Amino acid sequence: MDLKLDHHNEDRLTIVEVEGEIDVYTAPRLRELLIDLVNKGNFHLLVNMEKVDFLDSTGLGVLVGGLKRVRAHDGSLELVCTQERILKIFRITGLTKVFGIYASVDEAKEAHGKDK
Amino acid sequence: MATVELTFSALPAHVRTARLVATAIARRTGVEESLLDEVRLAVGEACSRAVEAHRAHCPGEPIRIELRDDAGRFEVTVSDHAPSEEIQQEKPLDLGMLSDSFMTDFGLAVISGLADDVEVLPTPKGTDIRMSWPAGKGVPTS
Numbered sequence: 001m002d003l004k005l006d007h008h009n010e011d012r013l014t015i016v017e018v019e020g021e022i023d024v025y026t027a028p029r030l031r032e033l034l035i036d037l038v039n040k041g042n043f044h045l046l047v048n049m050e051k052v053d054f055l056d057s058t059g060l061g062v063l064v065g066g067l068k069r070v071r072a073h074d075g076s077l078e079l080v081c082t083q084e085r086i087l088k089i090f091r092i093t094g095l096t097k098v099f100g101i102y103a104s105v106d107e108a109k110e111a112h113g114k115d116k
Numbered sequence: 117m118a119t120v121e122l123t124f125s126a127l128p129a130h131v132r133t134a135r136l137v138a139t140a141i142a143r144r145t146g147v148e149e150s151l152l153d154e155v156r157l158a159v160g161e162a163c164s165r166a167v168e169a170h171r172a173h174c175p176g177e178p179i180r181i182e183l184r185d186d187a188g189r190f191e192v193t194v195s196d197h198a199p200s201e202e203i204q205q206e207k208p209l210d211l212g213m214l215s216d217s218f219m220t221d222f223g224l225a226v227i228s229g230l231a232d233d234v235e236v237l238p239t240p241k242g243t244d245i246r247m248s249w250p251a252g253k254g255v256p257t258s
Contacts, residue, residue, distance in 0.1 A: 023135075024164040025128035054135075056160050057222035085153045092229035093222055 002026065005033050013112055014042040015105060019051035022059030030059065034066035034077075043075025046108050055086050060093060067098065078112070080105050119145070119185050123178040126170030134181055135160040138192055141183045145190045146252035154230040155190070155249060161223040161230075162194035162245040169198030169242070189233075191248040197241045 003026035004019040014037055022030060037045060045066065049055070067077040078100035081087055090096045102108035120141050124130040138159040139152055147155060159181070166179045177197045184191045228234050231247035 021132065023128075023160060024131050024167060054156070054160075056157060056164060057226050058164055060222055085157075088229075089157070089226060092226055 003029055005029060007033070007037065009042070010109065011113075013044050013046050013109060016045055016047045017051070018047060018049055021054040022052060022062070023054060023056045024058045027058040027062045031062045031065060034062065035069065038066070038069045038073070038075075043070050043073040044112065045070055045075070045077045046105065046112070047077065047079050048105055049079055049081040049086060050083070052081075052083070052086055055089055057089075057093070060089065060095060063099070064095070076100070076112070078102065078108055080108055120183040122181045122183070124181075125178055126167045126175055128164075128167055131160055131163045131167060134163045138181070138183060142190050142249070142251075145185045147190045147249050148252065151232075151249050155192070158227045158230040158234075158247050159192055159194070161227050162192075162247065165223045165245070166194055166196035166198070166243075169196050173198040185251060186248075188251055189248045190251040191246065193244055193246045195239070195242065195244045199242070 002020050003022060004017075006017040008015055008017075016033065016037070018030065020026070034045065047063065047066075063077065063079070070077045080102050081090075082103050087096075087101070090099065090101065100108070100111070102111065120137070122134060122137055124134060135156050139156045142152055142155045143149075163179065163181070170177055170179060174197055180195045182191075182193045182195075184193075224236065227245065227247060232249045233247065235244075235246045237244040237246065
């Protein structure tokens with residue numbers, strides 16, 4: 001499956017919907033989207049990975065790159081993910097300590113609201 | 117005994133094909149269903165690493181994968197022809213030290229975390245990454 005990307009804004013949060021496979025071939029498209037969102041002033045990003053079938057280290061690199069970019073603007077990049085096979089990659093690489101990872105968009109929105 | 121050999125040019129688009137082939141052969145060899153995601157990801161990581169290395173050093177050279185059913189184990193070897201580089205496996209906990217290029221080392225960390233047995237072997241031409249998983253009674257390939 002290819003990669004499908006979409007995004008919309010809810011209050012101060014930009015929700016990025018990702019569907020399909022994030023690998024060395026498709027990750028550049030996600031990187032471009034994240035860069036474009038930041039360049040347009042969206043500094044609080046929530047990446048919904050519930051429909052991601054596959055994620056490799058290239059995809060991790062893109063997410064880390066996005067996180068560094070938003071943090072440069074005092075922003076945030078957090079994730080929604082409950083899939084064990086995806087979470088396992090974050091655990092192996094220690095990135096569970098770097099990203100906020102939520103079980104649902106609503107849970108992330110609630111947590112984000114408390115941080116305001 | 118090698119059951120399948122695959123060579124592909126160093127293009128990111130071919131990595132997915134390599135993943136799918138490896139997963140299909142692993143299933144046929146009798147690797148447990150619960151391990152197939154790990155095979156898919158580890159082989160993808162090894163191939164991605166090889167593709168990036170070839171694109172940097174020898175884009176015209178093909179990458180080779182050997183998939184074997186060897187004495188009850190499913191063994192995959194991904195061979196590249198790029199110059200071997202020092203392998204680092206630091207724990208990426210400090211965001212400041214993470215860059216997109218640093219992620220190359222993440223690939224090896226992921227492979228090590230997923231494969232049942234891993235060897236990274238410098239060769240005269242480049243690097244071999246050999247990974248294996250236990251295989252049960254698969255469907256005979258011949």
